[in-house]
Each structure stands twice: as C-alpha cells, then as structure tokens.
Amino acid sequence: MKKIAVYPGSFDPVTNGHIDIIKRSISLFEKLIIAVNANPNPAKPYLFSAEERVEMIREALPSSPKIEVESFKGLLVHYARKKGANFIIRGLRALSDFEYEFQMYLMNKKLNPDLEMIYFMTSQQYSHLSSSVIKEIAKLGGSTINFVPPVVEKKLLEKFGY
Ligand code: ADP
Numbered sequence: 001m002k003k004i005a006v007y008p009g010s011f012d013p014v015t016n017g018h019i020d021i022i023k024r025s026i027s028l029f030e031k032l033i034i035a036v037n038a039n040p041n042p043a044k045p046y047l048f049s050a051e052e053r054v055e056m057i058r059e060a061l062p063s064s065p066k067i068e069v070e071s072f073k074g075l076l077v078h079y080a081r082k083k084g085a086n087f088i089i090r091g092l093r094a095l096s097d098f099e100y101e102f103q104m105y106l107m108n109k110k111l112n113p114d115l116e117m118i119y120f121m122t123s124q125q126y127s128h129l130s131s132s133v134i135k136e137i138a139k140l141g142g143s144t145i146n147f148v149p150p151v152v153e154k155k156l157l158e159k160f161g162y
Helices: 017-026 052-059 076-084 095-111 131-139 150-160
Strands: 004-009 032-038 069-072 086-090 118-121
Touching: 004 017, 004 076, 017 032, 017 086, 017 118, 032 052, 052 069, 052 095, 052 150, 076 095, 086 095, 131 150
Parallel strands: 004 032, 004 086, 032 069, 086 118
Antiparallel strands: none
C-alpha cells in the first residue's frame, strides 16, 4: 500500500517550525499532503484567507512531486479518506500541546480506526514558535525574519502596513 500522509493545520501563517516538520517527515512517505484548514473558526478568526495560506506554503517549499498543498473543509478523517491517505502528521511543542492532540487522536481513531496518527517532537530551536506569537510580533512592528519563510515575512509586513 502506498504511504500517503496528510499534515493538517491552520498554518495562519506557516512558520519555520511547520517547515521543519514537513522536511523531517517527507522522507518517510511517498506523498505528503499539506492540508490547510478552511473551516471557519469564529473563536480564532484567521488573519490570512485559505488561498493566501496555501500560496505561502507553496512558495516557501522547494517544488517536489511528493508534496501537495491544498485547503480542505469538513472533517479531517473524511478528507484523508478522499485523498487515500493512511497517516496523519502532527507536531508537538510542549506539554500544553499534548492534551489537545491526545483528544484529537482518540476522536479521530474512533471516527476511522485505520488512520494512523504520527507525532513529531519540535526541534529545539522551534519549540517557542507558534503562528499566534508570530502574528503578535508582526502586529507590534517586530521583525519575524528569523521565524518564518521570507514570503511570509513579506505578507505580514503588507498586512500590518509597516
Ligand atoms: P492547528 O490550528 O490545527 O493546531 P497549527 O498551524 O497551529 O494548526 O499547527 C499545525 C500543527 O503543527 C500542529 O500539530 C502543531 O502542534 C504543529 N506545530 C506548530 N508549530 C510548531 C513548531 N514550532 N514545532 C513543531 N510543531 C509545530
């Protein structure tokens, strides 16, 4: 069976921490689908549209026939089935990520027991990095160049008008 993985997330915006997970996981699979969540999230509205988030990831990654980037709506397990994926990838930064990820794991397993979820520990240099922190820095006029791909830094500058 072909090993196909989905790496789902908000990616609002993609950071060097996400890119690190993508680069570390790509060799394990025949295909890696980076799936940008396009479900509305009123509790945490997105800064960037799904199209912008997809575009930034595409620009940040070297083009590879193994990598696909697109947005999805609806349940992750349904999307994964549609794409023929048998693995889901997630990243873990701190203990605080664990509770949420564990809950999602248990629920996804109930919804589709055949879908295996794989967790990557963050690399030490990215353990402090989150999209929320990046947006906060950019909003307050700080430089994000060391934390995000150049295309994202440019988009953040445009967004916040610096
Ligand atoms: P979501 O809103 O679905 O959690 P995110 O874009 O915040 O989407 O994150 C997508 C995945 O990437 C999550 O599993 C998250 O834990 C992981 N992740 C985010 N930032 C990092 C990082 N710096 N190091 C490792 N994993 C990360």
